Amino acid sequence: MTVRLRRADPGDLDFLVELLTHEEVEPFLAAIRPRDREGLAAEIARSQAEPQDFGRFVIEVDDGGESRRAGVMGFEVANRRSRIANLGGLAVHPDFRGRHLADDAARLLQRHLIFDLGYHRLQLEIYGFNERAQQHAARAGFVREGIRRKAYRRHGEWVDGVMFGLVREDLERDSEVAHEGRGGA
Ligand SMILES: CC(C)(COP(=O)(O)OP(=O)(O)OC[C@H]1O[C@@H](n2cnc3c(N)ncnc32)[C@H](O)[C@@H]1OP(=O)(O)O)[C@@H](O)C(=O)NCCC(=O)NCCS
Incomplete structure (x- = not known):
């Protein structure tokens, strides 16, 4: 199944509200993240106005020859001098789960941020209870870097934040390995 990423536009608002x-x-999702129409519309507008610093992307798949919205993911600049971006707001609609779509989408986003937009480090944080998302992050090539113990108040208790990161060198190494693999075949 072909997975594509494109910047969200105002026509995606209903889909994003339903999904989130x-x-x-x-x-x-992080408790502080907007999920109301007004907040999401503001995010879409910022993604279009400041594409280098902020992005909200719709994950699309081809389904029987038709392009369908399957999920969402995003980033925000965290440190301009050291070219760090925070990733977040990933969700795949339950109708499209179980096919590892998020892995393909994450790889597309990694390459866009590092090779097109020039970021050097991508980082994200996942609640400790969200094992499925942690497994997804590891499969997509993010390295588990540590834990913020009992950092967040969520669902009535203190929960851990598990931190993942990926740097440009990780992608370059993977490309070299793939290249050598082809050369030796
Ligand atoms: C995380 C997420 C994007 C991954 O979506 P996806 O690419 O479709 O992957 P799936 O959810 O289908 O999960 C893939 C694997 O996890 C397994 N899985 C399903 N439910 C699970 C659970 N509750 N706990 C752990 N693993 C689970 C699936 O069986 C599948 O296993 P496999 O690798 O053996 O095939 C999606 O689950 C999601 O939107 N979750 C809710 C929002 C969220 O957690 N966002 C991340 C915030 S940091």
């Missing part, structure tokens, strides 16, 4: 308030998505 879904009972199988909402409990896993």
Whole structure:
């Protein structure tokens, strides 16, 4: 199945509100993240106005020859001098789960941020109870870098934040390995 990423536009607003308030998505996203129309519309506008610093992307798949919205993911500049971006707001709609779409989408986003936009380091944080997202992050090539113990108040208790990161050298090494693999075949 072909997975594509494109910047969200105002026509995606209904899809984003439905997805981010879904009972199988909402409990896993950071409590402070907007999920109302106004907040999401502001994010889309910022993504279009400041493409280097902020992005909200729709994950699309081809389904029977038709392009369908399957999920969302995003980033925000964290440190301009050292070219660090925070990733976040990943969600795949429950109708499209189980096919590892998020892995393909994450790889597309990594390459866009590092090779097109020039970031050097990508980082993200996942609640300790969200094992599925942690497995996804590791499969997509992010390195588990540590834990912020009992950092966040979520669902009535203190929960850990598990930190993942990826640097440009990780992608370059992977490209070299793939290249050598082809050369030797
Ligand atoms: C994290 C997420 C984007 C991954 O989506 P995806 O690419 O479709 O992957 P899936 O959710 O289908 O999960 C893939 C694997 O996890 C397994 N899995 C399913 N439910 C699980 C659970 N509750 N705990 C752990 N693993 C689970 C699946 O069986 C599958 O296993 P496999 O590798 O053996 O095939 C998606 O689950 C999601 O949107 N979750 C809610 C929002 C969220 O957690 N966002 C991340 C915030 S940091």
